[in-house]
Amino acid sequence: xxxxxxxxxxxxxxxxxxxxxxxxxxxxxxxxxxxxxxxxxxxxxxxxxxxxxxxxxxxxxxxxxxxxxxxxxxxxxxxxxxxxxxxxxxxxxxxxxxxxxxxxxxxxxxxxxxxxxxxxxxxxxxxxxxxxxxxxxxxxxxxxxxxxxxxxxxxxxxxxxxxxxxxxxxxxxxxxxxxxxxxxxxxxxxxxxxxxxxxxxxxxxxxxxxxxxxxxxxxxxxxxxxxxxxxxxxxxxxxxxxxxxxxxxxxxxxxxxxxxxxxxxxxxxxxxxxxxxxxxxxxxxxxxxxxxxxxxxxxxxxxxxxxxxxxxxxxxxxxxxxxxxxxxxxxxxxxxxxxxxxxxxxxxxxxxxx
Ligand SMILES: NC(=O)c1ccc[n+]([C@@H]2O[C@H](COP(=O)([O-])OP(=O)(O)OC[C@H]3O[C@@H](n4cnc5c(N)ncnc54)[C@H](OP(=O)(O)O)[C@@H]3O)[C@@H](O)[C@H]2O)c1
Numbered sequence: 001x002x003x004x005x006x007x008x009x010x011x012x013x014x015x016x017x018x019x020x021x022x023x024x025x026x027x028x029x030x031x032x033x034x035x036x037x038x039x040x041x042x043x044x045x046x047x048x049x050x051x052x053x054x055x056x057x058x059x060x061x062x063x064x065x066x067x068x069x070x071x072x073x074x075x076x077x078x079x080x081x082x083x084x085x086x087x088x089x090x091x092x093x094x095x096x097x098x099x100x101x102x103x104x105x106x107x108x109x110x111x112x113x114x115x116x117x118x119x120x121x122x123x124x125x126x127x128x129x130x131x132x133x134x135x136x137x138x139x140x141x142x143x144x145x146x147x148x149x150x151x152x153x154x155x156x157x158x159x160x161x162x163x164x165x166x167x168x169x170x171x172x173x174x175x176x177x178x179x180x181x182x183x184x185x186x187x188x189x190x191x192x193x194x195x196x197x198x199x200x201x202x203x204x205x206x207x208x209x210x211x212x213x214x215x216x217x218x219x220x221x222x223x224x225x226x227x228x229x230x231x232x233x234x235x236x237x238x239x240x241x242x243x244x245x246x247x248x249x250x251x252x253x254x255x256x257x258x259x260x261x262x263x264x265x266x267x268x269x270x271x272x273x274x275x276x277x278x279x280x281x282x283x284x285x286x287x288x289x290x291x292x293x294x295x296x297x298x299x300x301x302x303x304x305x306x307x308x309x310x311x312x313x314x315x316x317x318x319x320x321x322x323x324x325x326x327x328x329x330x331x332x333x334x335x336x337x338x339x340x341x342x343x344x345x346x347x348x349x350x351x352x353x354x
Contacts, residue, residue, distance in 0.1 A: 001027060001332065004038035004048075004087045004118075006080060006109055007095035008062060010206030011123055011150070012039070014325040015093065016055040023329045030336050040083040042096075045069040048077060050088040080105065084112045091335065093328055094122040097210040100219035100239055103130030114138045114146060119339070121331040123150030123324050129226035129239060145335050150327030152178060152224045153300050156316040159231060160334070169308040171232050173272035176302030177293050178224045180319040181208045181215035182247050182267040186284075187296040189255040190264070195247075206321040207298055217246035218282040221269040225280045229271045237271075237278050245283035258286050264294040272305075 003019075005012045015023070019034055027034045038048040039058055045067035047053055053071055061068050077083045084092065092113040096106050103126030110120050110127045114135065122128070127135060128151045139146040152158045153176075162171070177183050181202040188198035199216070202208040214220045222242040229237045247267055258265045263286035271280040287294045292301045292313050298320070303313035316323060 001032040001034050001091065001336070002037045002089040003034055003332075004040070004089035004092045005036070005095065006040045006083065006092060007097075007124075008039050008041045008044060008058070008068075009095065009097070009210070010321045011095045011324045011328070012093070013059060013062070014206075014321045015095075015328050016059060018325060018329075019055050023325075026329060027332065027336070030333060032332075032336050034332075037088050038083065038086075039068055040077075040080055041068065045072075046077045046083050047071040048083070048086055048088065049073045080109055081112060084109060084116065087113070087116070087118065089118060091119040091121060091332065094120060094124055094127070095328075096124060098124060098126050098214060098220065098223065100126070100214050100223045103127055103223075107131045107135070110135055110146065111138065114142060114144060117142055117144060119145045119147075119335050121147045121328055121335070123148070123154075123327055125151035125220075125223045125227045129223045129230065129237075132227065132230050133234065133236065145339065147331035147334060148227070149331050149334075150324045151227050153302060153314070153316055154180075154319050155323035155326035155330065156300070156302075156314050157330070158228070158302065158314065160330070161314065162232060166304075166306060166309060166312075169306045171304045171306050173270070173305040174228060174232075174302060175268055175270045175293065177266045177287075177295070177300050178269045178302065179215055179218075179221040179267055180298035180300050181212065182218075182221070183295065183300065184298040185216070186247060186250070186255055186265050186267070189250075189252045190259050190296075192252065194252075195250075202298070205298070207319060216248050218244040218267060219246075221267055221282040222280075225269045225271050225282060229278050229280060233273055233278060235278055237280060241280070242271075243281040243283070247284055250284055261286065263288055264296075266293055268293060 035052045047068035106124045107127040128148045185198040222239040226237045268285040269282045301315040
C-alpha cells in the first residue's frame with residue numbers, strides 16, 4: 001500500500017510516527033505492507049521516493065524546521081499539483097489546513113488525486129462540506145474511494161456509523177459539540193482560566209485549527225454541520241448558510257453563571273430537515289449537566305434523532321491528534337476491505353521501509 005501524505009502538520013506527523021509501529025501492524029494483519037512514498041507541504045518542501053521514505057527521517061527533517069527536499073528522488077517538484085501528478089502512490093492522504101469559506105485548495109487536491117485513479121483519505125472537512133457529492137461521484141466512476149472519517153469528531157466512527165449501522169432508519173436531525181477547541185476553552189473558563197491560556201493549551205495539543213479564529217468563531221463547527229448534513233441528506237448546504245455565533249463574546253462570568261444554574265455553556269451545532277429544507281445553526285447554548293453534550297475538556301458528543309431508532313449518540317473523551325490520525329488508519333483499513341479487486345491489494349512486492 002503506497003501512501004502519500006499531502007500536509008505534514010500535527011495530523012500528518014502523528015500518522016507518520018505511528019506508521020512504522022502500531023499502524024503498520026494493523027495494516028499487515030489485513031495483508032497490506034505500507035510504504036510511505038511521498039510527503040508534500042507548504043513551507044517544508046516536497047519529498048518523493050518510489051522506493052519508500054523513512055518516516056523517522058522525514059519527521060527529523062521537519063521537526064528541526066528544515067525541508068524535506070534532501071530526501072526527494074527524481075525530477076524536482078515545486079507545487080502541490082505537480083506533486084499529485086508525480087505521485088507513485090495508491091492512496092493520497094490529504095491533511096492540509098481547513099479553508100472554511102471555499103474548501104480550497106484541499107478540494108482541488110482531492111479531485112486531482114481521484115482523477116489520477118488514486119484513493120483519497122482525508123481529515124479535512126472542507127472537501128466534504130463543499131464538494132462531497134461531486135467527489136464521491138468521481139471516485140465511483142473511477143473505481144476508487146473517497147473516505148473522510150476524520151472530518152467530523154476525529155477518529156470517532158461517525159460516517160461509518162451512518163453508512164453501516166442504521167439500516168432502514170432515517171436521521172431527521174442531529175446536535176453535537178463538534179469543535180473540541182471551544183469545548184476545551186469553555187470548560188477551562190469554568191475553572192477560572194482565561195480563554196487565551198485555554199486556547200494555548202488547545203494549540204499545544206495540536207487540536208486547534210491553523211487559524212484558531214475558525215474554531216472560536218464557529219466556522220469549523222459550521223463546516224462540520226455541512227459535511228454531516230450533506231452526507232446524511234445528499235444536500236448541498238454551504239457553511240455561509242449555517243446560522244453561526246462563536247464564543248468570542250463569552251466571558252468567564254457568563255460561563256460560571258451558566259454553571260451555577262446547573263448548565264454548561266457549549267458551542268452546539270445543530271441541523272434538522274423540515275419539509276425538505278435543512279435548518280442549521282452553530283452557537284453557544286446552556287446545556288444541562290446531565291446532557292451528553294455537557295462533557296468537559298476537549299470532549300465531543302453527537303446525537304442523532306432518528307425516525308425508527310429514537311435518539312442515539314456517540315462521544316469522544318479528550319480528543320487529541322491521536323484520534324484524528326486513527327481516523328486515517330481506519331479509512332485505510334476500510335479501503336483494503338472494499339478494494340480487493342483494485343490495485344491497492346497489488347502493491348505488495350515492492351521494497352518497503354516503513
Ligand atoms: N489537528 C486535529 O486534531 C484535527 C482534527 C480533525 C481534523 N483535522 C483536520 O486535518 C487537517 C490537518 O490538520 P493539522 O492540525 O495537521 O494542520 P497543520 O498542523 O496546520 O498542518 C497542515 C499541513 O499542511 C501543509 N500545507 C498547508 N497548505 C498547503 C498547501 N497549499 N499545499 C500543501 N501543503 C500545505 C502545511 O505545510 P507546512 O508544514 O509547510 O506549513 C502543514 O504541513 C485540517 O484540515 C484539519 O481541519 C485536524
